[in-house]
Amino acid sequence: MLESHPPVGRVVATELKPSTPHQFYFWTARESPIGIGAIVRVEEQGRVVFGVVTDGFAYSDLVTPMHAVIGADGDPVAAGIEPTTRAEIRLFSAAVLRQMPEEPLQPVPLGPVWLASDADVVLALRMDSYTTGDRPTGIPIGLYAAGGLESPVYLDCDFLLGPEAAHLNITGVSGLATKTSAVEFLLSSIFQTFPRHKGSVAALCFNVKGPDLCFLDQPAALNEEDRRLYAKLGLRPEPFSNVRYYAPFKGDGVNLNTLRTHDALAANTEPLVWGLHEVLDYAEVVLNRDDVDAKADAFIDFLGERVVGREYRDEMLRGKPFLVQSFADLEEFFRAIFEFMEVLGKGAEVWKTHHLATIRKVRNRLSNISTRSKGLVTDDGVAHDLPWGRFADRSVHVVDVAGLDPLAQDLVFARIVSKLREHLERRDLGVDHVVVFVDELNKYAPADGADTYVRKMLLDLSERGRYLGLVLFSAQQFRSQVQRRVVGNAGTGIYGRMDMDELATPGYATISPATKIKLATLPKGELMVRHPHFTQPIFVKFPRPAVLNSREGIERFPPATDLPFAEAVARQMRGLDRRVATDAVCALLEGRREDDVRRALSATRRERPADAYAFFAACLGRRVNGEVVVPRRGIPAVRRADDSYGR
Amino acid sequence: MPATNLAHLRRVLAVRGLTPASVIPDASGGRTEEACVRPARLVEGDSLAWRPVGAAEPWPDPLAFLDGIQRSELIAYAGAAPIVVGEIAAAVRERAGRRLTTVLTERRVIAIARPSALAAAGDALDGLESVALPEDEPPHPVRDLFNAARALDRARGSLELLVGDRFRRQSEGWLVVDGSLTESPGWAADPRMLGISKSHATLPFEGAELERYLRLPYGHRSSVYAPETRSLAPVRAWALRLWPWEGKDLFHGLVRIEVAPVNGSTEMADLLARRLLAERAPLSTPDPRWDRLLYGIHSVEQYLRAQVRGTA
Known part of the structure; x- marks a missing residue:
């Protein structure tokens, strides 16, 4: 491994600063390309050691500051014009990345130090084991840059997407193009380089704030430098080609609750609507854990197993059987129970072993779901869901939950991740690996606070997901505020610019002070990467993602204003069929009940017929005249006040 | 010896016109066996005078410094005759842009002993230069050492x-010699060489002139003499x-x-004195001779010590 360039330094060891098998010191000339994070090579007598610079020191032969004062007669100006500058040392400490040969493991020899070349970087980071051969598994993550050199750095997809290790966690302060940009770039890199022999891969991203992930299918205007970086990494600077967006409706049931409502983006933006059937299995998610005691749980199980989605017959309640398929049907079912109990009169408190107070509580909580999650959960039972079983290779599915109530967000997380897990277990999702991206992890899996369903689910995903191909890419501003086991299970860690207060927490104790300073001042587009193959964290830079960022996206595709009901329906129809005229739809809806219109629209969306307008009109049926609505009787209160819940 | 308040005694002696002193600065006395007065001839004025040199003035680039070091070790006796191996080194470091770089360096390792002792060592000292000590007297370990x-x-x-000669052949710049x-x-x-001596074993005056010479104030020079x-x-x-020497010793800061x-x-x-005053900083601490040792000379010494120590 002879080097044409001269060495940049020399290893030194003293009794107080000895060389060890894991650390060494070297000095350099005052002007040298060595900086914190630089990878260096030491070579002496057949042993080659690679290290990464973790700290730097400089000092002169001045014994005490007092001598500087005396020498300058106490005048700082005179001190600056001393005829001779003092002898000065630039000393660096480096952590060992790799020793060759690996055995016997010995202290670093006192040899010359070179700045690592491209080939050295491959060896130092052990990338030779997975970027060469017949079945390479390297995924470009960025460029290691030092001393004018730029070397691509690869992650091992076996350790990023499983099965050896998996998961990725990103930490960094907001607004400095760290978390979202890094994920966008890395997903693009995975999609372009994930080897075919490892199977297929898709991504499911939760957009939890603003328009962060709303323009993954739109190209960004990249500069020459970005294009050069892409070329150096062997990647194409292009947006994702297969992206589908899912967003719940707003309260009106026709305007989408997302910032991606520009007409030009409507083609691949779909509503996410769930009915009772989709929600009931995850009732535990949205019900306050303290509420769901054994009695309530038993009644929910009763509903799930005996009532919802099947014909339920009870002659005591009413003559014809119940077919509960929606929240509206469920409300009718509850109403029948309460009316029956009222008829029974005083003393009637138990229906089929379930106390009336328990039934009333479950009814309140379930109806609360459709209220708080209005737009996501529909009363009428017609759902529009993700394409379970039809996930395409290299497809991205973005679920926009940014505008949802936190309770509804939890419901979305829980159900989607559970469904992914179910399908991956049955191997019928359509792809072999799914990357789930969750931002603001400290909110969903906090270090402190109640052990929520979502936190348990994320923990389970991080601990067992890799066996299924279910991979968690998570991000947060403060890693210290996230459940340790969730981030601890992430095989790969990415750190952008960090807050010094965060860096002062115990989780960063192994990082040197100089590396912390570098992290605290990291420019945009630079990251520190931890990966199982790298024995020390490595700094890399990566190009701007090739997709439109949120600010530019919002400027170029400003969200459409919320439209009146009929026009909103027309816009939805145009998304299905560009030939549909707004005026025609508005005329068609004249005098129609909104629920009927929503149902017809949902059916049209589900069927996606060739002639959307005709199908929609057929679903609406003939116009019926208005009827006089007779006010319903209210639900009477329980007569006795010995409710065990004190209400 | 009864306990004495030396500080008090110094004050009393000062009152009586004597100059208080504490300790002779390191190496200012030179070799004690050479201590003597060799009267010099004044070439500037009729009597020894103090002349203020004015404000310090930077020495223009380039300026070079020459110094040498030595170390020795007794390695054997041939009978009663000692054999010493010594290492000597000399170097020139030149300053440009406030930074010193080594421009010349030379090292030797030599064996020093009586010829008979060198012969007794045989080929064990092969590869070393040898210096023979006189054999006109019988061996005496202390005298031979x-x-x-x-x-x-x-x-x-x-x-x-x-x-020094080699440097002069390659440069016309000023060379300060220790x-x-x-x-x-x-x-x-050589019109562009300057010697600076820290030791004062040989003094150029005696009597009242010597006292005047030794009590030279800070920032002053004596009259030029031959x-x-x-x-x-x-x-x-x-x-x-x-x-300033006051409160320290007569030799403090005197070169x-x-x-x-x-x-x-x-x-x-005057010009050279002003330039040398500018060379007081940075201090050559922690060397105990820092009051008379220019940083440039100190730097050459440090360089040579690192070189010689590195091969010990």
Whole structure:
């Protein structure tokens, strides 16, 4: 491994600063390309050691500051014009990345130090084991840059997407193009380089704030430098080609609750609507854990197993059987129970072993779901869901939950991740690996606070997901505020610019002070990467993602204003069929009940017929005249006040 | 000996007109066996005077510094005759843009002993230069060791001359030498060389003039004089006080400057003195001779010590 360039330094060891098998010191000339994070090579007598610079020191032969004062007669100006500058040392400490040969493991020899070349970087980071051969598994993550050199750095997809290790966690302060940009770039890199022999891969991203992930299918205007970086990494600077967006409706049931409502983006933006059937299995998610005691749980199980989605017959309640398929049907079912109990009169408190107070509580909580999650959960039972079983290779599915109530967000997380897990277990999702991206992890899996369903689910995903191909890419501003086991299970860690207060927490104790300073001042587009193959964290830079960022996206595709009901329906129809005229739809809806219109629209969306307008009109049926609505009787209160819940 | 309040005693002696002193600065006395007065001839004025030199003035680039070091070790006796191995080194470091870089360096390892002792060592000392000590008297370990030290001194002096001459062949810049210029006629006549001596074993005056010479105030120089020299290399010299001595010792900050006679004018002496005053900083601490040791010379010493130590 002879080097044409001269060495940049020399290893030194003293009794107080000895060389060890894991650390060494070297000095350099005052002007040298060595900086914190630089990878260096030491070579002496057949042993080659690679290290990464973790700290730097400089000092002169001045014994005490007092001598500087005396020498300058106490005048700082005179001190600056001393005829001779003092002898000065630039000393660096480096952590060992790799020793060759690996055995016997010995202290670093006192040899010359070179700045690592491209080939050295491959060896130092052990990338030779997975970027060469017949079945390479390297995924470009960025460029290691030092001393004018730029070397691509690869992650091992076996350790990023499983099965050896998996998961990725990103930490960094907001607004400095760290978390979202890094994920966008890395997903693009995975999609372009994930080897075919490892199977297929898709991504499911939760957009939890603003328009962060709303323009993954739109190209960004990249500069020459970005294009050069892409070329150096062997990647194409292009947006994702297969992206589908899912967003719940707003309260009106026709305007989408997302910032991606520009007409030009409507083609691949779909509503996410769930009915009772989709929600009931995850009732535990949205019900306050303290509420769901054994009695309530038993009644929910009763509903799930005996009532919802099947014909339920009870002659005591009413003559014809119940077919509960929606929240509206469920409300009718509850109403029948309460009316029956009222008829029974005083003393009637138990229906089929379930106390009336328990039934009333479950009814309140379930109806609360459709209220708080209005737009996501529909009363009428017609759902529009993700394409379970039809996930395409290299497809991205973005679920926009940014505008949802936190309770509804939890419901979305829980159900989607559970469904992914179910399908991956049955191997019928359509792809072999799914990357789930969750931002603001400290909110969903906090270090402190109640052990929520979502936190348990994320923990389970991080601990067992890799066996299924279910991979968690998570991000947060403060890693210290996230459940340790969730981030601890992430095989790969990415750190952008960090807050010094965060860096002062115990989780960063192994990082040197100089590396912390570098992290605290990291420019945009630079990251520190931890990966199982790298024995020390490595700094890399990566190009701007090739997709439109949120600010530019919002400027170029400003969200459409919320439209009146009929026009909103027309816009939805145009998304299905560009030939549909707004005026025609508005005329068609004249005098129609909104629920009927929503149902017809949902059916049209589900069927996606060739002639959307005709199908929609057929679903609406003939116009019926208005009827006089007779006010319903209210639900009477329980007569006795010995409710065990004190209400 | 009864306990005495020395501080009080110093004050009492000062009242009686004596100069209080504490400790003679390191190496200011030189070799005690050489301590003597060799009366010099004044060439500036009729009597020894103090002359303020003015504000310090930076020395223009380039400026080079020459020094040498030596170390020795007793390694064997052949009978009663000691065999000493010594290492000598000399170097020139040149300053440009406030930074010193080594431009010349030379090292030697020599074996010093009586010829019979060297012969007894046989081929064990092959590869080393050898210096034979006189055999006109019977071996005496202490005397022979003293003679070996003198021989090593001379060898180091010769090496310094060699390096100095080599520097002069490649550069016309000023060269500041640690010590006297009188060792070489070439140096003594070189218009761009300056010798600076820290030791005052040989003093140029006696009586009242000596007292005046030793009580030179800070920032002043003495009148230029022509020292009495054993060699045939006449120079011009003057004393310069680099640091205030009051409260310390007569020798604190006192150096003797030697230049070629061509530089012995009043104006040139003042100019060179001002330039040397500027060289007081940075301090050459932690060397105990920091009050008289220029940082450039100190830097050469440090460099050579690192070189010699590195091969020990």
